[in-house]
Amino acid sequence: MARKAETAGTRGALPVRGRSGVADLIPVLRDHDGKFAAREQKVANFVKENLEAVPAMTIARVAQGADVSTPTVIRFCRTLGCEGFREFKLRLAQNLAVSRQYLHPDHTDAATPAEAPLERVLDAMYATTAALRQQLDPQMLIQAGQRIAGCQRLVAAGIGGGASMLADEAANRFFRLGIAAASASDSYLLQMRAATLGPQDVLLLFSSSGEADATVAAARVARGYGAETICFTRAGSRLARACSLPFGVILPEDPDIFKPTASRYAYLAALDALALTVARERPDQTRENLRRIRASLTAYHGHTDPQPLGD
CATH class of the missing domain: 3.40.50.10490 (Glucose-6-phosphate isomerase like protein; domain 1)
Structure with missing residues (x-):
């Protein structure tokens, strides 16, 4: 029990497997480097580098890209509180749909006069x-x-x-x-x-x-x-x-x-x-x-x- 408590403590704000996960996956992926298990961190890194593409990928493609097994991808999804890869992809796609204008702002609007x-x-x-x-x-x-x-x-x-x-x-x-x-x-x-x-x-x-x-x-x-x-x-x-x-x-x-x-x-x-x-x-x-x-x-x-x- 002490071992499990210590392991959970090292994961900071990450959701607990099997429970309802966070609504917004993007900051978890962005701000929790080192808080995933080693092989799950490889999945997190691959997802961060391919945010826009992952919702259209198969689990096998993600596993291949991250150089891990498909069970590792599933464990990663459950670490984030998702039931599996399908729910993870759906939640990520929803996050991206509402977040694009904030993640990739239009820089054409230059500084303007005070008025x-x-x-x-x-x-x-x-x-x-x-x-x-x-x-x-x-x-x-x-x-x-x-x-x-x-x-x-x-x-x-x-x-x-x-x-x-x-x-x-x-x-x-x-x-x-x-x-x-x-x-x-x-x-x-x-x-x-x-x-x-x-x-x-x-x-x-x-x-x-x-x-x-x-x-x-x-x-x-x-x-x-x-x-x-x-x-x-x-x-x-x-x-x-x-x-x-x-x-x-x-x-x-x-x-x-x-x-x-x-x-x-x-x-x-x-x-x-x-x-x-x-x-x-x-x-x-x-x-x-x-x-x-x-x-x-x-x-x-x-x-x-x-x-x-x-x-």
């Missing part, structure tokens, strides 16, 4: 909002606004950085209009909230991919209980198909990996348009709510100068 980053961000914002404008159906926007204006409760939800920010902003927009609104970005809480919604309620979902399991599952649960399910997401995605009123769009993204995604500006513009639609559906309630908010804030900080009425 260039702002121009890049604004150009991308204009492009993505222009694409949204062409794809968003005004009649659907009115329909969604009417559903929200007449609802008893609204839950806005999104999983991940941009989507969760949009969910919080949606709750922030709609409570000002007198609507009982809450946001959720935790997957378990989202499922629970979805299960409490009924025919007089709305679930508003945001997802740039439309493939997050948590949002798709929540849409199906809420819709099953009769709630209106509205989403802003990628056209043709699982989430778009799961919702009763989907706003499906295809938005361009800048290939610059260092620049934050521009699609969130488009979704934010769509949310503001929806909030404006809802406000116009219930003008008296909205006007009184905003008046109360301004009055309470003036009493709180003492400023009476002009401020954004919607905020």
Whole structure:
């Protein structure tokens, strides 16, 4: 037992055979030289030198290239937590598919003047909002606004950085209009909230991919209980198909990996348009709510100068 514990300790962060392996194989291959058994290290070296080609190779070809036996290749795969060579190849291919632009960056974008980053961000914002404008159906926007204006409760939800920010902003927009609104970005809480919604309620979902399991599952649960399910997401995605009123769009993204995604500006513009639609559906309630908010804030900080009425 002590011998086994010592051997395991020498392998650092490497996964244990037979257990679920790491999701990203590339840093393990890159950063764990010397932590594999001697013959398995030969397989690791060969894979690192032929990353792009290995997913298309047979196990015999990898064994030949590494100058080891096929059982050694299988042991190497299991050291990484894979069931065998087939799972290893699949996982490596998936890693490469999403990692190429980071492993082989485009160096043609030379150093730019100090003001260039702002121009890049604004150009991308204009492009993505222009694409949204062409794809968003005004009649659907009115329909969604009417559903929200007449609802008893609204839950806005999104999983991940941009989507969760949009969910919080949606709750922030709609409570000002007198609507009982809450946001959720935790997957378990989202499922629970979805299960409490009924025919007089709305679930508003945001997802740039439309493939997050948590949002798709929540849409199906809420819709099953009769709630209106509205989403802003990628056209043709699982989430778009799961919702009763989907706003499906295809938005361009800048290939610059260092620049934050521009699609969130488009979704934010769509949310503001929806909030404006809802406000116009219930003008008296909205006007009184905003008046109360301004009055309470003036009493709180003492400023009476002009401020954004919607905020």
